[in-house]
Amino acid sequence: MSQNKKRIIEVSEDILDLVPAYLEGRAKDIITLTSAIQSNDFATIGGIGHKLKGVAASYGFPDLSTIGIALEMAAENRKMDIISIQVKLMKAYLEEIEVVPEKAA
């Protein structure tokens, strides 16, 4: 049974307004990845992984960047089982996070 416990991610107020659109894009990535898994489209999977690796941490989501690294590598090695696990992890991550403004140091 789901606990609905949110994972709090603190994001700098400077970029807070950019985050909703970014996360919306990642929700679309899940749909694209699911479809790419069904069609064995490793190029699309690798491309999404590459972008996650490069950009997600900049928005305050280093865990997404880590998933991106794993996705890119798994696509390169055509390891669909690993890709499926990473996509599940990504979906769960996106569902459980709650973004809040970073507290002043």
Place this chain on the structure above:
Amino acid sequence: MSVVRKEVLIVDDDPELRAILRRILENLGINVCEADGVQAAIEKYNERSPHLVITDLEMKPESGYVLLVHLKSISGVMPVPVIVLSAKDDQKSIQQAMNLGISEFVTKPLNAAKFIQKIRKNIRGEEIARHTFPAGSPCSVNVSLPGRIVAASEIGFRLVTSIRLECQSMVTVKSPFLDQLSIQDYPLKSGPVLAKAFEHGQYNNEIRLAGVTREISNRTRKLMMTWK
């Protein structure tokens, strides 16, 4: 009074990365222009003459290396500091970019704090860059850079470039304007008054045609009439 702000050109095919870089730079008080590929970047560079370029390497149809080669070809050295921001982190890629004269190679994912340090270092470095000549050596330097003619008269024209020319120095300008007047090799001199800032680190340089003949004057007048 307006303050001339530094300007940075961001080159990346990922709009989400450009958005966050823009925000970081704007928070530092820096103006930003963007390009989503190499050709757009070259156009933007010629149009804006930015103080710093930040570019990705892995772009399509042309890679960021094409942009680096182009920038270096302008004058033989990088005309402005260039920061490469790339997910590539192998020594070969880094060395290849460093050999082309870039200032920094930053690997993704981006660490905002370190990135800001590098921006500050390179923007400031550009600001205080000076040529110092030892006593007795010839005080001149040859540079080649893009510019645009924004106004003309029978005795000269105004050239906007990213450097301020010394008064009364000899200048060579390649331009369709001079081609149309058939005076490509005519002696040109910067004006008697030091150029004022135009915008974003560009200067409004007066260029005079030395010893204008009546024939050139007539040709210039005719050409200017076609502009109206």
